[in-house]
Amino acid sequence: MDAPVIRLDAVTRRFGDFTAVSAAEATLSPGEIHAIVGENGAGKSTLLKLAAGVLAPSAGRVLVGDDALSPATPAEAIRRGVGMVHQHFMLVAAFTALENLMLGAEPVRSWGRLDLASAREKAQAIADRTGLQVPLDAVTETLSVGERQRLEILRVLYRGARAILLDEPTAVLSPLEADELYTTLRALADDGATIAVVTHRLDEVARFADRVTVMRRGKVVLARPYARAGAGEIRGGDLTRAIMGGEPPLPFARPAMAKDAAIVLEIKGLSLTDAGGQRRLRAVDLTVRQGEIVGIAGIEGNGQSELVRALAGLEPGATGRVAVGDRDLSRLSVRARRASLGVVLEDRHEEGLCQEATVGDNLVLGDLGDRRDGAPAFDEAAAITRRMQRFDIHPADPARLAGELSGGNQQKIVIARALDRLPRGPRSAAVLAQPTRGVDVGAAAAIHAAIGEAAASGIAVVIISADLAELRKLAHRIVVMRRGEIVQSLSPEATETEIGRAMLGQEAA
Amino acid sequence: MSSIFSLTMVAETLRIAVPYACAAVAGVWAERSGIIQIGLEGILLTSAFVSVAVAVASGSAVLGLVAGVAAGAAFSLFHAVLVERARIDAVVSGIALNLLAFAGTRMSLRGLFGSASNSPSIEAFRFGPTGSRGVDLLARVLLDPVTILAVLATAATPFLLARTRLGLRTRAAGENPAAAAMSGVNVPRVRYTALLISGAICALGGVHLAFDQHRFESGMSNGRGFIALAAVVVSGWRAERAVLACLAFGALEALQIVLQDQANRSAGADLIQLLPYVATLLVLGFAAGRAAAPRGLGKHAD
Ligand SMILES: Nc1ncnc2c1ncn2[C@@H]1O[C@H](COP(=O)(O)OP(=O)(O)OP(=O)(O)O)[C@@H](O)[C@H]1O
Ligand SMILES: [Mg+2]
Numbered sequence: 001m002d003a004p005v006i007r008l009d010a011v012t013r014r015f016g017d018f019t020a021v022s023a024a025e026a027t028l029s030p031g032e033i034h035a036i037v038g039e040n041g042a043g044k045s046t047l048l049k050l051a052a053g054v055l056a057p058s059a060g061r062v063l064v065g066d067d068a069l070s071p072a073t074p075a076e077a078i079r080r081g082v083g084m085v086h087q088h089f090m091l092v093a094a095f096t097a098l099e100n101l102m103l104g105a106e107p108v109r110s111w112g113r114l115d116l117a118s119a120r121e122k123a124q125a126i127a128d129r130t131g132l133q134v135p136l137d138a139v140t141e142t143l144s145v146g147e148r149q150r151l152e153i154l155r156v157l158y159r160g161a162r163a164i165l166l167d168e169p170t171a172v173l174s175p176l177e178a179d180e181l182y183t184t185l186r187a188l189a190d191d192g193a194t195i196a197v198v199t200h201r202l203d204e205v206a207r208f209a210d211r212v213t214v215m216r217r218g219k220v221v222l223a224r225p226y227a228r229a230g231a232g233e234i235r236g237g238d239l240t241r242a243i244m245g246g247e248p249p250l251p252f253a254r255p256a257m258a259k260d261a262a263i264v265l266e267i268k269g270l271s272l273t274d275a276g277g278q279r280r281l282r283a284v285d286l287t288v289r290q291g292e293i294v295g296i297a298g299i300e301g302n303g304q305s306e307l308v309r310a311l312a313g314l315e316p317g318a319t320g321r322v323a324v325g326d327r328d329l330s331r332l333s334v335r336a337r338r339a340s341l342g343v344v345l346e347d348r349h350e351e352g353l354c355q356e357a358t359v360g361d362n363l364v365l366g367d368l369g370d371r372r373d374g375a376p377a378f379d380e381a382a383a384i385t386r387r388m389q390r391f392d393i394h395p396a397d398p399a400r401l402a403g404e405l406s407g408g409n410q411q412k413i414v415i416a417r418a419l420d421r422l423p424r425g426p427r428s429a430a431v432l433a434q435p436t437r438g439v440d441v442g443a444a445a446a447i448h449a450a451i452g453e454a455a456a457s458g459i460a461v462v463i464i465s466a467d468l469a470e471l472r473k474l475a476h477r478i479v480v481m482r483r484g485e486i487v488q489s490l491s492p493e494a495t496e497t498e499i500g501r502a503m504l505g506q507e508a509a
Numbered sequence: 510m511s512s513i514f515s516l517t518m519v520a521e522t523l524r525i526a527v528p529y530a531c532a533a534v535a536g537v538w539a540e541r542s543g544i545i546q547i548g549l550e551g552i553l554l555t556s557a558f559v560s561v562a563v564a565v566a567s568g569s570a571v572l573g574l575v576a577g578v579a580a581g582a583a584f585s586l587f588h589a590v591l592v593e594r595a596r597i598d599a600v601v602s603g604i605a606l607n608l609l610a611f612a613g614t615r616m617s618l619r620g621l622f623g624s625a626s627n628s629p630s631i632e633a634f635r636f637g638p639t640g641s642r643g644v645d646l647l648a649r650v651l652l653d654p655v656t657i658l659a660v661l662a663t664a665a666t667p668f669l670l671a672r673t674r675l676g677l678r679t680r681a682a683g684e685n686p687a688a689a690a691m692s693g694v695n696v697p698r699v700r701y702t703a704l705l706i707s708g709a710i711c712a713l714g715g716v717h718l719a720f721d722q723h724r725f726e727s728g729m730s731n732g733r734g735f736i737a738l739a740a741v742v743v744s745g746w747r748a749e750r751a752v753l754a755c756l757a758f759g760a761l762e763a764l765q766i767v768l769q770d771q772a773n774r775s776a777g778a779d780l781i782q783l784l785p786y787v788a789t790l791l792v793l794g795f796a797a798g799r800a801a802a803p804r805g806l807g808k809h810a811d
Contacts, residue, residue, distance in 0.1 A: 054691065075693035090688040092681050093804065103681050104692030112673040155692075 003030035003162035003194040004065045004081050006051050011060035013046055015404070018395070020046040022218040023060065028163065033182075033189050034196045035205045035226070038215035038243055039440040040408025041394050044198045045087055047215065048165045051196070052084035053077030064163075075104075083161030085152040087168045087198075087407050087438070088349050093141040097134050097151050098123065105159045126157050130184055144301050145172045149181070163194035168407065170199055171438045174300055174466045176500065182208045200408070200440050202239055203469075214242040221245075240441055249445035252473055254293070254492075255456035261290040264460035265341075265429040270320035272306055272484075280306040281318070282484045288460035290426040293451065295475030295492070296464045299503050303484035304464045305346050308433045312343040324460075325427040338366065342418040346433040346464075352414040353402050360384045360398030362413050367421055387416040392446055408439045412447070419450050424457035433464045448474060468496045516643030518763050520650045524721065526759030527659050528553060528730075531714025532737030533744075533751040534663050535707040539585070541670060541746055542703035543683035543696075543805045547603035548588050549711055550734025551610030556581035556715030558614040561725035562621060564631045573631070574655060574716050581712020582705050584610075589704035593697045599807055607734075615727055626727055633720035655717045662710045666748040679703045682810075683803035690810035697810070736789060743792055746803060754792070761785040 006028040013021040021043040028034050028051070036044050049055040050062055056072035063069070064080045077083070091100050098116065101123050107115040120136060127133050132150045140148065149169055156164050164185075170178040178201075186208065189195050199205065205212055205226060214222035222242045240248040265288040272281040281303050288294050298304050310318040313334040322329045324340040337343075345351040353362055363384050384398050391412040393405075402410060415435055422428045435451065436444040451474060455461050465471050471478050472492045480488045480502040488502045532549045539546035560577025564570050584606065591602040615625070622628045636652040638645040650656060670676035678699045681689035686696045714733070719725050737755065744750030762785045769781050 073693075074691050078693055084691075086691065090685075090691040092685045092688050094684050095681070099677060103677060103689065104694050106674045106677060108674050112675055114672055114674060114677060 003192050005029050005063075006082065006163055006194060006196075007063040008047070008051060009061040009063060011047075011050055011057045011062060013043075013050055013055055014058045019218055021050065024215075024218075024220045026051075026213055026220060026223065028165075028194050028196050029211075030162075030192050030194045031189055032195065032210040033185055033208055034194075035209035035212045036196060036198045036215065037200070037202065037205060037212060037239065039217075040412075040438075040443055041406040042215040042243075042440075043218040044215055045167050045406065048084060048167050048196065048198060051077075052082055052165050054084065078105075078159045078161060081160060081162040082165070083156030083159055083163070084165040085149075085156060085167060085169060087171075089148050089152060091140050091148060091151065093139075095140055096137055097140055097143065097147075098136040100140055100151060101136070101155050101158050123154065123158060126154060130154075130157065130187065132157075132184060146174075146177045146300065149173065149177075153184070162192070163196075164188065165196045167198045168200065168438055169197060170201060170204060172466070175468060175496070176299075178204065200438065200444070201467075202441070205239065212239070214239065216243065216245055243440065244442050249442055252445070252448045252452060254474065254476065255291060255452050257289065257291045257455075257476055261292065262426060263287045264290050264292075264325060264426050264458075265462065266321070266323045267311070268321040268323075270307070270310060270318060270322065272310055272315055272318045274306075274317075280484050281310060283320070284481075284484070284486055286462075286479065286486060288429065288462060290458045290460060291455050292477070293455050293461045293463060293475045295471035295478040296462060296481055297468060297471055297478055297499050297503055298464075298481035300466065302481050302503075304481055305433065306484070307481070308343060308345060308431055308464060311337075311341065311431050312345065313337045314345075324429045327427075335366075338421075340423075340428050342422045342428070342430040342432075344414055344418045344430075344432045344435060348411055348414045348437075353410055355401070355403030357402055358398060359388075359393065359400050359402050359405065359413060362402045363387045363393075363398070363417055365417060367417075383420070387413075387420050390420065390446075390450065391416040392443060408443055411435075411437060411439050412443060415447055415450070419454055422454070422459060424454075424459065426458040426460075428458075429460040429462070430454060431462045431464075434466065435463060436465075436467070436470060444470075468499055471499075472496070516647050518643075518760070518767060520643060520646035521763035521766060522756065522760045523647075523650050523656070524759075525762045526756045527656055527717045528714035528733050529737050529740065529755035529758055530663055530752045531659050531717065532711050532734050533740040533755050534666050534748050535585075535711030535714070536738050536741040537666065537670075537744075537746055537748045537751055538679070538703050538707035538710065540741060540806055541683045541803055542679045542700045542707075543686055543803060543808060544589055544592055544700055544704060545599035545603065545807050546585075546588065546704075546707065547600060547735075547738060548584070548606040548610075549737055550730050550732070551603075551607040552581045552584050552708055552711040553715040553718065553730035553734050554610045554614050554728070555584050556712035557719035557729060558617065558628075558725050560712075560716040561628050561631055561719045562617070564633070565622075565629060568632075570631070570633050570720065573633075573720075577716040577719075578709050578712045581715060582708040585704045585708020585711065586701060589701050593700055593809070596809070611728065614725070618725065618727055628725040630724045631720075633723050653717075653720075655713060655720055659710075659713045659717060662713060663748070663752055666710075670748065675699075675702065680803075682805065684805050686805045686808050686810040689805075739789055742802075745801060758785055758789065761788050 008024055008026045010023045012023055038044050050057055053069055053072045053074050053076050061068045064082055102119045107118045109115050132154045134147055134151045185195050209226045212226045213220055267284055267286040270281055270284040273279050309315050327340055329337045364380050367378055388396050393409050393412050436447050475492050478490045478492055479486050482505055536546055536549055556577040559580035560573040563576035564573030588602055588606055591597045592599045634654050637649040678694050682696045682699045690696050718729055740751045740754040743754055765781050765784045
């Protein structure tokens with residue numbers, strides 16, 4: 001089957017009286033990697049969902065090949081060869097990879113019995129052809145993010161999709177994994193598949209995209225071929241301007257830090273063994289000084305998420321000392337720690353946000369009822385307004401459900417809550433995992449500025465990020481984690497190759 | 510006759526466990542598909558009543574059985590439609606259906622049979638020897654068609670859930686309805702199917718209750734639906750374990766009957782009656798917090 005051309009013909013999609021996509025025109029062609037970029041809430045995910053039959057257009061037509069996609073359902077889209085990989089994985093955590101792979105397209109024998117052997121065979125054949133290797137018998141929740149990502153793509157291919165629409169596939173990947181992903185996508189495109197990728201990382205557009213569509217406030221504002229070397233085509237700076245509808249944000253200025261500044265956050269001998277007897281953290285020692293920003297680099301699954309969870313107090317089995325200022329937190333509850341330690345966990349969807357609660361409630365979650373005698377009352381309305389403005393949360397409507405916000409704006413809520421409530425000064429520390437994951441250029445700059453401001457006020461900051469460029473920009477010092485240990489400390493002037501080597505455990509050349 | 514380890518004990522255990530096991534397996538089907546089902550009690554009661562009413566009217570136990578199962582399946586499907594389509598809270602719907610079943614069967618009992626307490630007797634199924642030795646009791650239990658159907662349904666459930674397309678989709682709907690829907694699974698339809706199966710299996714328990722007593726008695730389900738639900742939770746929503754829990758419960762109840770026989774209405778008798786319930790509480794206490802519910806339980810696909 002040839003890959004279909006997908007054409008969006010003056011497509012509009014409204015949610016209530018809000019127009020998320022307005023009269024958008026786009027053509028996705030076989031053999032190309034098509035990048036879709038734009039601010040948070042610009043309508044990129046909605047556009048992809050329209051093309052994949054997940055949402056039905058309010059007006060206009062989605063054409064797959066020559067015919068309109070109707071009914072607009074994922075099942076029909078798949079039948080026509082269009083598959084989508086969602087921004088938030090759509091996998092059943094308790095299923096094995098193989099079960100997830102076949103769900104909805106199960107080969108069966110008599111009596112509706114699942115034909116696991118033929119599913120496995122087919123999956124293995126696709127995996128061998130594309131290099132998308134996934135342990136098929138592992139339970140999905142034990143897979144790494146990268147593996148889950150591959151599983152999602154494998155699943156779409158398994159259903160026979162020739163057009164693959166990916167919503168921010170690289171947001172959760174390390175640079176290395178992202179490059180691998182693009183290699184796979186390129187191979188698929190060369191094989192005649194239609195590929196569309198939503199991303200906030202503009203360097204990926206420059207390196208891998210054949211064509212780019214820019215969305216802004218629900219409209220397609222630019223659609224061009226992107227040629228890496230040629231003249232006359234769209235270039236990086238233009239892209240930023242088109243996305244933001246104005247000038248690019250000011251570059252980040254790392255706040256100065258006194259050499260002999262006092263130690264604020266002290267981690268000593270922090271160890272953690274998981275239920276399966278695996279050692280996740282091995283005597284981690286880390287000190288962060290007043291106003292210092294420390295970046296933690298490492299390949300996913302080397303103890304970073306456990307470190308954050310242990311610091312937050314979510315791992316009761318952790319041993320070792322954690323202190324902020326001169327307050328020992330090791331024995332304190334999650335709630336008690338919060339007074340001096342702000343934490344943003346990795347998975348905002350699972351652990352950072354109540355999807356079914358309003359934006360306003362989410363912004364002050366955990367701040368109510370903390371009032372001690374004599375302290376001034378917490379002004380809920382003021383805090384919500386301040387946090388919304390400071391982090392430019394859009395739409396600025398506290399009554400909306402958090403689950404309805406675009407991915408990037410959900411991220412802003414979580415960051416706003418963690419940073420805004422911390423008392424300024426050398427008695428607080430902030431630990432932020434993937435602070436700008438899925439966030440657009442402008443918002444990333446705003447979050448970076450807020451982090452810089454926090455550090456300038458004396459707060460000790462730890463940032464964990466898969467984005468090495470981000471770490472090099474923000475941090476005073478980069479430490480590398482491997483197998484639950486801190487193995488090396490580097491200056492932010494180190495190149496990405498050097499940091500990458502340390503992450504992999506190769507000696508510096 | 511009065512030994513604790515005897516064929517009588519085995520027979521009694523089986524006989525007592527059937528309604529519990531049916532309701533528990535029904536609970537597994539419903540909740541693994543993602544629909545909270547506290548209406549098992551009402552289904553037991555409704556199907557017990559309908560089976561007796563039809564058996565009385567037609568003089569046929571087979572027709573009674575069929576009607577009872579159909580009533581249970583319909584009742585269960587109604588719950589699913591209220592939850593999936595009308596978006597009524599599943600707990601509210603379950604409570605409403607239980608109340609409806611209680612009031613409805615009482616009212617119909619009065620209307621049809623002019624009694625507040627019980628229906629006239631029915632013949633039901635009588636197979637096997639008539640004696641009262643343990644071996645006769647056991648033979649009768651094992652030859653009972655309702656019991657045989659219940660055992661078959663119970664035995665098939667783990668296989669169906671684990672190894673068939675319907676089972677995979679049912680579990681997907683219960684674990685992550687949004688992901689299931691994105692994979693092209695029609696989540697409401699899967700849930701309707703699961704609840705039909707659930708209702709039919711639960712109804713076998715209700716019919717068994719009534720046929721075992723050869724009549725319908727007002728409120729004869731007597732909390733079995735709720736105890737079965739406890740078994741579902743304790744077992745971590747796994748059919749085979751839930752049935753084991755029900756068998757254990759049946760054994761305790763059988764033991765209680767045997768012991769009570771021995772105690773012969775002495776002061777200890779009342780305490781002995783508490784035995785199964787105390788055991789349930791203890792097991793629940795130990796299992797609490799460890800069992801993981803289906804993660805999409807009570808969630809909709811969109
Ligand atoms: N189900 C929904 N109900 C109401 N509003 C919605 C819904 N889904 C999306 N929206 C709104 O539509 C707009 C576009 O959302 P969309 O998710 O397409 O943005 P996006 O470009 O993918 O952003 P991001 O980069 O943050 O993922 C947002 O303002 C969002 O709040
Ligand atoms: Mg999006």
